[in-house]
Amino acid sequence: MxxxxxxxxxxxxxxxxxxxxxxxxxxxxxxxxxxxxxxxxxxxxxxxxxxxxxxxxxxxxxxxxxxxxxxxxxxxxxxxxxxxxxxxxxxxxxxxxxxxxxxxESEKTYEYQILNRRFPIPTERFYSHFTYVPLDIEKMQEAGGYLLGEHDFKSFCGAGAQVKTTVRCIHALDITKEADKITIRIRGNGFLYNMVRIIAGTLMEIGGGAYPPAHMRAILEAKDRKAAGPTAPARGLTLVQIKYPDSAFNAP
Structure with a gap:
């Protein structure tokens, strides 16, 4: 075997x-x-x-x-x-x-794609989330900074998750824009149920001016799913990579 x-x-x-x-x-x-x-x-x-x-x-x-x-x-x-x-x-x-x-032990990298323009593009409909609301990428970047490091991400955990702890560590969170496409790239040691999509939904609310970037800290501290933004649609999300340490492949 x-x-x-x-x-x-x-x-x-x-x-x-x-x-x-x-x-x-x-x-x-x-x-x-x-x-x-x-x-x-x-x-x-x-x-x-x-x-x-x-x-x-x-x-x-x-x-x-x-x-x-x-x-x-x-x-x-x-x-x-x-x-x-x-x-x-x-x-x-x-x-x-x-x-x-x-x-x-592993490190996962996800990307969430947002098409931010006046009208949608049909060929993008399965691979990005479309919104016509202008998003301020600098505000989104500032807000994302509050999520770096180890935190209790209970506010960003979907209902029904069965986990021993909601503490996770985000190693990197980069938000870039090229033409009409915004990419949220997030890397960490693990993610809760719907965590990346809830983070994306919250960042879009901040980018759209619903609340200031510093409010991300209050959302984290609330440890309450109702404090965060909506769960962004699944179609914009891609699991890019799962990286394991070399030692994981050594025979015992």
């Missing part, structure tokens, strides 16, 4: 999120089915991030166990010949059987 790690990219538009569920097709379900057909085994992948319906990924991570003799790096080629065009494996490799993508 060996464990294989997959780096998975997908367009989340047509899927009910990552995790297998009874009410619609998911990315994990498609992966499981094609892996099972490929190996002749019943395969159930374990994913690192349970992205929501409509959320995209460039580098989600999953692992599976198999007895097939195929080298780990060959699974990417074999799977990509079978998978639908909106799911592609970027890398496959054998890892220690003890490696678990959710329980090993």
């Amino acid at each position: 060996k464990r294989v790690k997959l780096t998975v990219a997908y367009d989340g538009t047509n899927y009910c999120g990552w995790q297998v569920q009874p009410n619609g097709i998911t990315v994990q379900e498609v992966l499981n089915r094609h892996l099972s057909e490929l190996t002749g085994e019943t395969i159930e992948t374990i994913g690192a991030s349970r992205t929501d319906a409509g959320v995209h990924a460039l580098g989600n991570v999953a692992v599976f166990d198999t007895r097939v003799r195929m080298p780990g790096e060959k699974f990417s080629f074999a799977l990509n010949q079978r998978l639908p065009e909106d799911i592609r494996i970027q890398e496959s490799r054998e890892v220690p059987e003890t490696f678990h993508p959710r329980y090993v």
Whole structure:
């Protein structure tokens, strides 16, 4: 038995999120089915991030166990010949059987895209959130600075989350604008349910003048979801990368 790690990219538009569920097709379900057909085994992948319906990924991570003799790096080629065009494996490799993508320390990077102009662009409708309200990027950048470091992010946690603690650490938060496109890029040691989308929704309210940038501190200190802004739509969010320390791949 060996464990294989997959780096998975997908367009989340047509899927009910990552995790297998009874009410619609998911990315994990498609992966499981094609892996099972490929190996002749019943395969159930374990994913690192349970992205929501409509959320995209460039580098989600999953692992599976198999007895097939195929080298780990060959699974990417074999799977990509079978998978639908909106799911592609970027890398496959054998890892220690003890490696678990959710329980090993990691750093995740997300991007949230905002189309900020008078009218929407149809080709952007699945990959960015459109708003015609002029956003002040400098105010958004100032507000984002209050989120850096380790904090209790309870105000930015969606209802129904089951976690032991709402304390997380944001290592970097960059907000840039090119033409009509605003990109919020956030990197941290982990994120709560809907945390990035709530941060994006709050930053847009501040950028639109609903309250001053310094109010972000009060939102953090409130530790109350009602204090923060709305949850931004899923379509603007992409999981860019999950980075693990090299030591995570050393055999015990």
